[in-house]
Amino acid sequence: MKSKLSKVIEPFSTLKNRVFAGLYFAESISLLGDAFTWVGLALLSYQFGKERSAIILATALTLRVTAFIIFSPFAGVLADRISRKAILVTTHFIRMAIVACLPFVDKEWQIYVLVFFLNVFNAFFTPTYRSVIPQVVDNAHYRQAVGLSTATFQILGVLGPGLAGILAVWFGARQIFFIDAGSFVLAAILILMLPANKLQHSVKQNEKTFTAWHDAIKGIKLLFKNPLIRFALFIEFVSAIAGAQILVNTVGHIKTGLHLTDKHYGWVMAAFGIGASIAAFVAGSLDKTKTRRLSLIVGALVLAITISITNFVGYPVMLVLWLFAGLGQSLAEMPSETLIGENIADDEQGKVYGSHFAFSHLWWAIAYPIAGFTGSHFPGMDFLYGGILSLLLLGVALVLLAKPMIYEKR
Numbered sequence: 001m002k003s004k005l006s007k008v009i010e011p012f013s014t015l016k017n018r019v020f021a022g023l024y025f026a027e028s029i030s031l032l033g034d035a036f037t038w039v040g041l042a043l044l045s046y047q048f049g050k051e052r053s054a055i056i057l058a059t060a061l062t063l064r065v066t067a068f069i070i071f072s073p074f075a076g077v078l079a080d081r082i083s084r085k086a087i088l089v090t091t092h093f094i095r096m097a098i099v100a101c102l103p104f105v106d107k108e109w110q111i112y113v114l115v116f117f118l119n120v121f122n123a124f125f126t127p128t129y130r131s132v133i134p135q136v137v138d139n140a141h142y143r144q145a146v147g148l149s150t151a152t153f154q155i156l157g158v159l160g161p162g163l164a165g166i167l168a169v170w171f172g173a174r175q176i177f178f179i180d181a182g183s184f185v186l187a188a189i190l191i192l193m194l195p196a197n198k199l200q201h202s203v204k205q206n207e208k209t210f211t212a213w214h215d216a217i218k219g220i221k222l223l224f225k226n227p228l229i230r231f232a233l234f235i236e237f238v239s240a241i242a243g244a245q246i247l248v249n250t251v252g253h254i255k256t257g258l259h260l261t262d263k264h265y266g267w268v269m270a271a272f273g274i275g276a277s278i279a280a281f282v283a284g285s286l287d288k289t290k291t292r293r294l295s296l297i298v299g300a301l302v303l304a305i306t307i308s309i310t311n312f313v314g315y316p317v318m319l320v321l322w323l324f325a326g327l328g329q330s331l332a333e334m335p336s337e338t339l340i341g342e343n344i345a346d347d348e349q350g351k352v353y354g355s356h357f358a359f360s361h362l363w364w365a366i367a368y369p370i371a372g373f374t375g376s377h378f379p380g381m382d383f384l385y386g387g388i389l390s391l392l393l394l395g396v397a398l399v400l401l402a403k404p405m406i407y408e409k410r
Contacts, residue, residue, distance in 0.1 A: 023132060028156065032163070040177050073355045076355060096181045123357070127354040134342075136198055150337075219355035235300050241371075244370065302327060
């Protein structure tokens with residue numbers, strides 16, 4: 001019992017590192033602010049007309065992913081060239097200003113413009129944050145630090161919208177954006193208190209000669225050159241195909257297929273988030289191999305199998321399946337970040353994290369339309385077909401990409 005408990009609490013030991021603790025709490029506050037943003041946008045969209053709300057949110061999500069795909073590689077380049085602390089602080093204050101404009105919008109196009117630019121600067125923040133973690137945490141605790149960050153992301157994904165909803169009731173749909181803006185200011189203050197040299201050692205700064213395109217392409221080449229990272233990135237594609245089925249088609253399955261309510265939908269998605277959080281906490285302790293192959297394959301397999309049988313079970317079983325689906329998704333997606341930190345040179349990590357951020361969101365940009373197609377054309381069989389496609393892609397990864405990993409391990 002003690003050993004199991006120690007595996008769960010082991011990631012929290014990384015908070016003894018004061019620099020990482022400051023980064024972690026700043027990121028957690030930012031994530032909470034993101035929950036406020038999207039709950040506020042959902043309520044704001046509804047004010048433009050019930051029939052328009054889904055279109056507005058779908059367009060906003062598309063713009064979000066588009067901003068990530070376009071700008072993340074260049075964000076990684078900057079993270080290797082200029083002060084990472086400056087990037088982190090600047091992006092927080094700019095996002096604060098953008099969010100503070102949202103209460104005043106009165107046209108639909110204004111939402112689109114603000115959401116796009118909000119996520120442009122989010123695209124610059126996230127790869128920089130990820131590239132800082134291996135700079136401030138030693139190798140022995142790096143996986144635990146990543147696990148703690150990922151688990152917090154999952155937990156706040158479950159709890160954040162609920163808290164945002166409560167605040168929206170108290171303060172109003174538009175006023176919640178001011179609270180959101182305040183969260184960015186608080187996070188920026190925490191980052192300002194950190195020593196800049198700790199976030200940037202072993203990294204070149206302010207070089208006079210570099211081309212953004214050249215370095216962005218170099219980041220992509222480094223991302224795909226390493227067989228361990230390449231395999232993990234393809235497993236993320238498998239995870240996205242299955243995960244998009246969950247995010248897009250669960251609500252329809254619950255309300256139309258099972259004839260249940262919004263409350264049941266909330267509980268099943270909470271089960272998914274809880275499973276993802278548990279796996280994020282313990283994954284670094286369970287698989288300590290160089291390749292993380294076991295975690296990647298088991299995670300993708302569990303995720304694909306659970307969704308494949310969902311169309312044929314009742315709600316109580318679905319709760320359990322979504323718990324395991326969350327476990328599988330964390331196991332399948334977490335290793336990429338740690339493999340980059342462990343296999344890419346310090347002065348190249350920023351551009352590689354940026355490229356990874358772009359490609360991981362490109363996978364979702366492909367997966368969302370597939371999930372929409374299966375949900376609209378094959379209701380009652382959507383999860384089965386999504387699961388079969390995920391299993392086929394996993395087979396392709398094992399046949400074509402896993403063999404180089406065996407040689408790399410040797």
